[in-house]
Amino acid sequence: AYKSGYSIRQIAEEIIREKEAHKEIKGLEKIxxxxxxxxxxxxxxxxxxxxxxxxxxxxRGIYRKIGDIILGVYLRINEDDGKLCTxxxxxxxxxxxxxxKEDVLEQAMDNTVKMAPPRFYDGRE
Incomplete structure (x- = not known):
């Protein structure tokens, strides 16, 4: 960040903001x-x-295997500024x-679509 032009003060302020944000994580409560x-x-x-x-x-996990791809069930503990803790x-x-296993996978699949809806792109554009 310093090499990119940020001052030491700006970097320190960002570190403090991140530290304060982490205090708010209620991860242990969710777990x-x-x-x-x-x-x-x-x-x-x-x-x-x-x-x-x-x-x-x-x-150890709850998962579905599709070919070489493994889809695992995770718990979203916290999501802040695009950072996901799971x-x-x-x-x-x-x-x-x-x-x-199928009931839990189905619930997780439904949630995943709500949390991150699929995006479709026109390959010609």
Whole structure:
């Protein structure tokens, strides 16, 4: 940022703003609510799993595999200024919630479309 022309003061102010924003993250509260499906179901969504997280999701996560693509169920903990804080939902929650994998995946898919609607582009433009 300094090399891009920002002053030390501007950089410090931005750091302080970010620090204050992180204080407001109620992530631990959401994680503590995970036992109650009704309280967290609107924050479940689907993420395409990166290669380095693939093994963890396949062993512990709730997921759907389509060809080589793994779609994992995550909990949105916080979203601020385009920054998303998430955590993988462990498959042991299926028993706690008394729900099937398909029910949870369907809820997460519905939420994902609401959170990030698909965009269609005209390739000719």
């Amino acid at each position: 503590r609510m995970l036992d109650d499906y009704e309280r967290v179901k609107e924050d479940l969504y689907i993420r395409i799993v990166s290669t380095n997280k693939k093994v963890t999701v396949l062993e 955590t993988l939902i462990d498959n042991t929650y299926l028993d706690k919630w008394e729900l099937s």
